[in-house]
Amino acid sequence: MRLMIFSDIHGNLEALENVLRDAAKRNVHRSICLGDLVGYGPYPNECIELIRNVKNCRCLAGNHDVAALWEASPYGMSKAAKEAILWTMDQLSSDNKDYLSSLPDRIDLDEMTFVHANPYNPKGWRYVMDRKYALRSFAATRSRFVFIGHSHRPLVISKKHWLSVSIEPITGDTEYGVNDSRRRIINCGSVGQPRDNDPRACYLIYDTRKQTINFHRVEYDVQKTVEAIQNANLPPVLGRRIVKGT
């Protein structure tokens, strides 16, 4: 079974379309979106509708999705993020709001756990990028793999023993073998706003038969999204970020 995992679209329709087109060529059976469909980007409704129509796709709620429903306050976010959320609130159709509110915050599938930020407190939205929070995440689940998003940086954290982990940032298109019994936290990066200095959209495919995880980077027309951000009167800094991939 080939499982596509992607996250943090943030209303970037151009990036999402290109990612789905790329995945379609790679014989994907199922997809799981780890949340943050909206926020930052100019096409929240379009992105939600596109994801709803992806065959065999499940979606989780991210912090921006929850904030866009006023289930969490956007005032704790950065200034640009807050402005984008307040704008998104006005744009979302009631049908799409209903869809966002129906999203779960965790999915467990066989030996895999899927969350937006972390498994020990999914609605705490803390980043898992270091040893302390990685160990806490490993302790919170018995799954072999924990797939996360949220930080917008593709990453593999492997558990070496009960006090030690290895952290490997992933760059570019990478095939990562998991044909061993190690437990891992895998961050699939971001589709709509990568922050690892690579502006290309990022997602991964886990092949359960081959036991490989393939990280893919997909080029898209960034300028088109930047123009849409400007046209929507969203903070210009959001356009600059997706150009640089920061």
Next chain:
Amino acid sequence: MKIKHHGKTSPTNLKQRFFLWSSLILISGGLLLSLLSFWNTRRLLMAEAMDKSEVLLQEVEAIRTYVKSELRPKMAELHGKDAFIIEAMSTTYISTTIMDTFSQSMPNYIYRRASYNPLNPKNMADPFEEEMLDWFEEDSSRTFWQGVVKKNGESFFISMVPDYFASPCLRCHGDAKDAPQPLIDRYGKTNGFRFQTGDLAGLNSVAIPVSASIRAAWQGSLVLFLITIPASLLLLWLLNLLFQRLVIERLGVMLSIMQEKKKETDAEQPGDELDALHASLGSLRQFVHSARKGSSLQPNFINGYVTGIPITAGAMSWLYNGYTTKADNREDVAIKIGFDEALQNPLYRACFETELNLFETLSHPCLPKFRERIGDVVILDAVNGEALSSLFEKGPLQEHLTKSIFSQLCDLTAHMHATGVVHHDLRPQILHFDEKENLTLLDMGLASNDQQPDPIAAAGLGPQGDLLYMAPEQIQGKRGDPRSDIYTIGVLLYLANTGKLPFSSKQRSLQNWVQHKAKFVIEKDDQDALTPELIDIILKALSNSPEKRYQWVEDLREDLEKVFS
């Protein structure tokens, strides 16, 4: 929804009742244990005191007998018949003097010789002893008394024996004129005379103080009680924790479903969680009965629709053919109607609601399209074709039909699994295949969704559905594992290619079913009808252990496509 009450119900919930009863039982148990401990300690103390006092009394009696039978005659022989030496001839004097000496070294043993009319005033009976003298006088057959008596705030265990005058005693206690002079000189002529043979001379008693021992027994019991209270609280906490995990959390899922239904229908308040569950299970028989006679439940008109003949029986409902009542534009439809009894049962209503919700939200070419819901009736697009069970009865299917059916079935199952749904009941009776080679699934009454509580698992109802097609772990009550559906597809694959079920004989018990399925092998005749690749696929899909089975239905589909390509 009206829940039938079985027996007395209580408004408190199960956890509170369990907590109250268990704390009451544990505290009562601690109290009872302490009381039993006190009672046993007191019993042992009394038995010990009885033994000691009896020994002393027997010793005093032995002294008195020795004086009467040995010492006194010898003194008379030595000093003459009229001689009377009180220190060597008076039983009372000698016995009381010896016991006074004894009590100097053993102050806890008090010997008393008491009489109404003693020679020695110090032997005068006190009020209690007077009472006892009266008691012995009332009935001469009474020869012994033991008991606990309180004197001056102190408790004593007392043993008493009466003493009666014999004729030799009357020399000193008969007429004062005949009494020996040394006796008169010592005690005077006033008291201790005018007795006759057989009169009650007095009481010999031994008293042992027991207040301190009883107090110690009380303190011991109190300490025991105080120790049992924290131990009981700890046990109570552990029991409640266990009860919460094993019972309350699972019942809570059921209860939430029932409360939801109650809000909808303003039902009568049931008792605790088990009362409500009891009520639910109580109507199960009626439900099964109704399911069996389901075809007679045809309604005629439902809003703008007319029902026709039934297509198939689902787990919770019947599916009927139907059509719209519009004369100018008549459209065929399928009408899903839940069994009345199933709708009245909160458990099965929850399953039916899940099914309707799945028909409404899932979108796949193999599912009839949802049109509208009218109360507990769902209108779906018309269903064509015949059941796979009818097709399979005709013998092994042609390869292109098998390919078409299983390609669609795997795709549908993958779609359900991808959305967190496990079907649990992929019987050939509810899968229809039409002339255009379209497969349609007609029922999802036993499906579970991983984002919603599963009422069947929560209620621990055991396997639901047809055991012939069921995976072994599902027969054992496990639900929600997508690999159970893969097993069922394996059974259908076997049936489609051989025209026979892999498990032909029906078994008596669930355990027998599990054992029977574990021994599955493809028979020689059937092996000839299957290609080696197909045999591998079937054996893998029908592995008894879910871990050895296909883990994903997509993998099964890929392997099947290779075989049929």
